[in-house]
Amino acid sequence: MSNANPTLLKIRKCLLLVAFSFVVNISFAQTEKQIHIIKDEYRSSKLGAFTNDLKNNFTKENNTLLQAAKTNGWKLTERLADGNFSELTSIGDDGTPLYYSTFSTELNTATRANALHDNGLLDLGINGENMLVGVWDAGSVLTNHKEFDNRVQTLDQSEIVDSHATRVTGILVAAGLDKKSKGVAYKAKAVSHDWRRDKIEVAEMAANGLLLSNHSYGIMSNRVPDWYFGSYIQVSRDWDKIMYNAPYYLMVTAAGNSQRSKDNEAPIFGSASNGYDLMLGFATSKNGVTVAAADIETNDQGQLLRASVASYSSFGPVDDGRIKPDIAAYGTNIYTTGIENDNRYETANGTSVATPGVTGSMLLIQEYHEQMEGSFMRAATLKGLVLHSADDVDAPGPDYKMGWGVINSKSAVEVIANKGFSSMISEETLLEGETKTYTVLANEQEALSASISWTDPATGAVNSGTLNDISAALVNDLDIKITKDGKTFLPWKLNAAKADVAAVNGDNRVDPFEKIDIQNAKGEYTITVTHKNSLDQGPQNFSIIVTGIALTDCVLSTPEDIELTTSDETGVTFNWTANTDALFQVEYKKKGADQWNVETTFDSFISLQNLVEGTDYFLRVKTYCSENISSEYSNEFHFTFNGAETELVDYMEYETLTLEVQFSIFPNPVQTSMTINGDVSEDAMYKIVSLNGTVVRSGKAEQKQIYIADLTAGLYVLTLADLEGSKSVKFYKS
Structure with missing residues (x-):
């Protein structure tokens, strides 16, 4: 049964041709109105100036890179023994050559994205149609693979058709002609790029409304000094700057496969063999989502039965104690598209293939939100929703192996569907010195959980050579707390110096996402959001998500005792048993008609006028407790309209019969x-x-x-x- 009522959906699925400065036109997902709304919140001048700086520096830096490679004998590109591809992309502040590498080693029920698909558990028909995702990788995708059906384009001058990029894109958007290869967002479009100009290209596409991009690569861990691990460096800040100035855009990146590499000989916790402190480059950015790989088992109802971090997946933390990776997804033995020919399929493992599972799921969640609410979410809202609704694994709270747990797309869209009934999602702005409070009532059916998420300014400390520098990269430190009867509940936090210790509750001073969970909550609670010190760069946008609350007295029950109470020459009146604080939807149609006529009322009765005498009609009623949450329909009632003589036909032959047996x-x-x-x-x-x-x-x-x-x-x-x-x-x- 679907919670989404088609008569209430605000569908905005028009296509728009958007011309980017560096490519031919491509049909894009958002309408002109939606892009205008998104751009209104962008710091366009700062984003444009930063993009120009990146462009101006690219040629100069590339020439320097080529000269340094020639002088020092550095390889420009390399196909590694494990099949991964690496390329020299930049030089660190300390002169270290930085190589990007793909993260594969030698689908999709684990993310629960299939619950959103056509004929899925939620029967929502959410499949990515008219949505767009960006893919940056070692090279371009084999765009003519039969699974892509002209939905994938290469938008730069990449001359390499890459197997890794093709696998990643297949996990995102493969049509599923071979059912085992069906992508997460199997009707979406994808644009493919190599990684050489990734920041420039992303900044330009983000400025034109791109919502999500997938980056299943990162800095090679065996070619950098130990101080790089867990550091917030210049590349981390560059990506944060793009996301801060384009607050609807979100970068999703792989954590890496170095858990057993022993590449960091001086981790901030433990020894090299423990696998901690392996985050590198943009994986340490504050505002993006970093994905771990997990071995996951779910049942046919989408419930997580078992999960453990994959044996290769890199652990956090970031040196300042931030929680990285953020989320985990399935990453083992995934069957997807290959490049040998347009019918080729391959099986892959790694955080590289876990990451598009998260990116694709987020794309579907954005699509669902746009249908239900008429707008896309800010990136901080989307990120916060995914972390808030993840399946917790092992000890309560987050950890440095799988972040906030295993992504659960089904739970995320249920939070959206329950908005106004048992959940709250609100995009807010906190002014300098302001305190925001929210009073909520626990519904006593699930844990009361509240979280805040924000896109933090890119300014702040950048490490340029200090081993295990604990200086916080967070600029605007927002805080959430919950109080009741003199008791205070604080958010989860972790300690990088004790990376294997379970999360505790306290003052989180480093993460741009904070969450509080209260088990067995009863009664009324006050949620308070404040900030420390001064807010950098003016008022700070943030998103608050609350679940496990009762926002209405409505009881989600199917209307009963429906009766025909009056009739006259022009119409009839039906009554039913009232439900406190409910909206009722009444549907009626002529016998044989395909479409129902729809009326709504807050009363426990409805009058239907302008009926045609001698005509058979059917009628049914359902209860709405919020815009998106409804009961099942009542039985269908059959009547022949005969003015004042109208009576119900014996509807037992039309309704669902009641079992005689009692149980x-x-x-x-x-x-x-x-x-x-x-x-x-x-x-x-x-x-x-x-x-x-x-x-x-x-x-x-x-x-x-x-x-x-x-x-x-x-x-x-x-x-x-x-x-x-x-x-x-x-x-x-x-």
Whole structure:
């Protein structure tokens, strides 16, 4: 069942031809109006000036690079023994040659993105259509691969058709002609570039509305001094500057595959063999998303059963203690597109192939938000939502191996769908010296969780040679806390000096994302957002996300006791049992018609006028507790309009029949499994539906035993149905 009502969706899926200064025209995802809205929040002059600086410096730096390579005998490019490709791209402040390398070693239920697809668990039809993603990699994509169907273009002068870039792009947008290769956003478009001018090209595309780009590469870990590891360096700041000046744009990058390399002989924690302190280059940027690889198992309902960090995935932290990587995704034995010919497929492992799983999922989440809310999210909101809704792994809170946990696209879109009912997503601005407060009521069905996320200014300390420099890169230090009855709840934080110790609650002074979780929350709480010191560069935008709250008294139940109460020569009036603080949607149509007429009301009755005498009509009603959250429809009622003589036809032949057999469940509340008490026919099926209308479990009911230990705590509805009809009962999972 879908929570998204097609009559309420604000779909903005027009195509626009956007001309970039360095490429031919390409059809882009956003409308002119949407791009205008995005640009209104951009610091266009600063972004343009920075882009010009990058361009002016590129030729000069490239000439210096070539001369230094010739003088020192450095290789410009190299195909490594493990199949990865490396290229000399710049020289560090200390004279170290910096080589970019791809991150592969020798799909997609693990991100739960398939729950959004056509016929997915949520049945949303979200597949990336008319969305665009940027791919920067070692070379260009094999654009004529049959899986891409003219949806992938090369936008620079790259002369290398690269297998790594083709694999990454396949994970993002492959159509799924071979079902095993189906991409996360399988109807989206992608633009391909090599990495030589990545900052320049991204800055120009971001200025024209690009929302997401994938970077499954980074600095080679075996060719830099130890002080580079975990450092916030110039390249880190450059990318933060792009994201700060283009606040709807988000960079997604791979953490790297150096866990067992022992390349950092002086990590900020432990020894070289422990795998900590291996983040390099733009993977340490404050505002981007850095992706770890994990071995993951989920069930057919999208619930995480098991997860552990992959044996190759690089660990954080950043030297100032920031949480990197940010998120984890599946990265092992992924079947995707190859380059031997346009029918070639390959299997790959690594953070390189975990990263497009996250990028593609974020693209779908943006698409869903635009459909539901009529706008895209700021990058900080998208990042915050993904971190907020991730599946926690092992000890509560984040860690330096998998960040905030395993990405869960299904949970992320449910937070959007529940907005106004049990969740809050708000993009705010904090002024100098301002305090913002929010009063919320716990819904007592799930943990109360609140987080803030912001795109931090790029100014601040840049390391140029200090080993394990703990100077904070964070510029604007925002803070969130929750209070109730004199008790204060603080956000999660980690300590780089104790990188293997579980997260604790306290004052987080380094991360531009903070989250608080309160288990078994009851009653009213106050959320407070403030900042320390002065705000650099003026007011600071931030996004707040809260889940586990009750924003309405509405009860998500299907309207009952629907009656035809009055009729006259022009119309009829129906009544039903009222639901506190609910909006009701009434749909009616002539017999044989394809489309329903839709009316809404906050009353427990509706009057339908201008009906045609002698005509058969059908009517049904559902409850809305927010714009996006609705109950199932009532039974369909059949009446023939005959003016004052109108009566309901015997609707039993049209409605879903009620099972004659009575049944109950034991125990209730349920902790691990429940038993159905009563006679159940051999063809009876069951389904368990959450309060937001999602079917979370289904199967045959004949065995009478249903295992639910892996469901989250909360109220559910169990429905039994067979050829005779259906019957439902509520239960609580403790």
